Amino acid sequence: MKPETFNFFDKVYEVAKQIPYGRVTSFGAIANFLGAARSARMVGYALNGSVGKDVPAHRVVNRKGLLTGKHHFEGTNLMQQLLESEGVIVKDNQVQNFDEIFWEPSKEL
DNA sequence: CTCTTGACTGAGG
DNA sequence: GCCTCAGCCAAGA
Numbered sequence: 001m002k003p004e005t006f007n008f009f010d011k012v013y014e015v016a017k018q019i020p021y022g023r024v025t026s027f028g029a030i031a032n033f034l035g036a037a038r039s040a041r042m043v044g045y046a047l048n049g050s051v052g053k054d055v056p057a058h059r060v061v062n063r064k065g066l067l068t069g070k071h072h073f074e075g076t077n078l079m080q081q082l083l084e085s086e087g088v089i090v091k092d093n094q095v096q097n098f099d100e101i102f103w104e105p106s107k108e109l
Numbered sequence: 110c111t112c113t114t115g116a117c118t119g120a121g122g
Numbered sequence: 123g124c125c126t127c128a129g130c131c132a133a134g135a
Contacts, residue, residue: 027116027117027118028117028118036130036132038117038118038129038131039130039131040116040117040118040130041115041116041117041118041130041131041132042131042132042133043116043117044115045116045132047116048116057116060116062117062118063118063119067116068117069116070116072116
């Protein structure tokens, strides 16, 4: 386990935790903020271990606003229900007003 | 050390 | 506008 690797994962957790209520972000946005714009997949990997770390991974979606990876959650539609409970309009595992509620870490932080 | 895989993204058909 | 291909990068086998 290299320190750099841990920092990468840890940073993903930090950013994800700071996502405001009713807002969502994309893997690319986080990856870009971390300086690894081409490592968007790693962000998803990091979020894979976000369970139990108080990280709202359900607020993190791909750049299309699609709730990919929802099968990683407990239920099949839990991820969608959580977002809808926060005021996020989700349809067919995809964020409808994604353009409006999109939260960019590099802008807000 | 090499090959495969993947919660991705952008470009092309 | 939807589907496919290719590029990236890191972790796991």
